[in-house]
Amino acid sequence: MIFRLLFLCCILSSCAAQQEKINGVSFVASRDAxxxxxxxxxxxxxxxYAAIMPFGFVKSIDHPEIVHNTNRQWFGETRPGCKQYIEELRKKQIKIMVKPQIWIRHGEFTGFIKMTSEADWKAFEDSYTSFILEYAELAQETKAEILCIGTELENFIKERPDYWHNLIKKIKTVYKGKLTYAANWDEFKRTPFWSAVDFIGVDAYFPVSDKQTPSVEDCKAGWKDHKAIIKSLSEKHNKPILFTEYGYRSMDFTGKEPWVSDHKIESLNFEGQANATQALFEEFWDEDWFAGGFVWKWFHAHDRVGGENDNQFTPQNKPAETVIQTYYSRQ
Known part of the structure; x- marks a missing residue:
């Protein structure tokens, strides 16, 4: 009888641990320690949780070399910088996702990467492997809980699917934690290797409302069709969904095209940002097939970012931060 009770307690404890949501921030790299x-x-x-984001740099969408971990980068974009960030966050019992990302000169979209020859594809694959294994080693060294193997690279995956399956095998020889990939909101349905990773990762910039200041209910209604597709993919692959990025800008029409980062937009709208954020939590955070997510973006210098004149993504020093705090503090 005692053994059965102990066994039941272990089962319940394990279930509780599995149900703990990933309440994450995307911790932006900077010049500073x-x-x-x-x-x-x-x-x-x-x-x-915090996502730590080292960067590799590419000259153009058809350039086959990724430059990474150099002394010309910001400290937080390099391996030593990422390690220092992780060590400091660990002191606060914050868990880690290592999320290497590519930046293409002039801000071109990574989903459009396309080499012009087989030789260039091979060279780019070799360069990407070097980049990712660099941070797979760091993730293993620091015992990071999750490694994200790429962010919004749809065409690269479409053109070279065999490479990605082989890359995952190589990563698993180096890193023993959990894996995900950050698929763009309009890409995740076509990603071919979900069965080989632990989380279906989605950068969740789904359009949810055309209104200038959407209400919580507007946004919840706008999630209906998207949510059904997301849930069905989770069921198909028997994998939890992880929002590798989520968030809204504090501007008018924030739910219409949430991926837009145009700095020419001048409107300020904190109510819309807060409402859209609350709707996302209400729709997803209590679902057992949903693992959690990482808000985009969280800057290290909290006292100097966001606030009443900022219409970018960060929720810092805005009403949306209070919404996030309310939901993140529930467990």
């Missing part, structure tokens, strides 16, 4: 001053706000918002 970080300290308690920078990590305390992560704790205060209720986060239990």
């Amino acid at each position: 970080v300290s308690d001053v920078h990590t305390n706000p992560v704790v205060e918002v209720g986060a239990n």
Whole structure:
């Protein structure tokens, strides 16, 4: 009888651990090392995870070389910088997703990467492998809970699917934690290797409302069709959904095209951002097939970012931060 009770307690404890949501922030790389001053706000918002984002740089969508981990980059974009960030966040019991990303000169979209010859594709594959394995090693060294193997690279995956299956096998010889890939909101249905990773990762910039200031109910209604597709993919692959990025700008029509990062837009609308954020939480955070997500973006210098004159994605020092804190602090 005692053995059965102990066994039942273990089962219940395991289920509770599995149901803990990933309440994450996308911790933006900077020139600086970080300290308690920078990590305390992560704790205060209720986060239990941070995505650490080293960068590799490419000259154009058809250039076959990724430059990474050099002394010409910002500290937080390099391997030593990422390690320092992770060590500081670990002091606060924050778990880690290592999420290497590519930046193409002039901000061209990574989903359009396309080499012009087989030789260039091979060279690009070799360069990408070097980039990802660099940070797979770091993820293993720092015992990061999750490694994201790429972000919004649809055409690269479409053109070279065999490469990606082989890359995942190589990564697994280096890194023993959980894997995901950050598919764009309009890409994730076609990603061919979900069965080989642990989470179906989605950058969740789904259009949910055409209104200038959408209400919570407007946005919840706008999620209906998207949510059905997301859930069906989770069921198909028997994998939890992870929003590798989610968030809204504090501007008018924030739910119409949430992926837009145009700095020429001048409108300010904190109510719309807060409402859209709350709707996302209400739709997803209580679903057992949903693992959680990482809000985009969270800057290290909390006291100097966001606020009443900022219409970009960060929720910091805006009403949306209070919404996030409310949901992240529930467990």
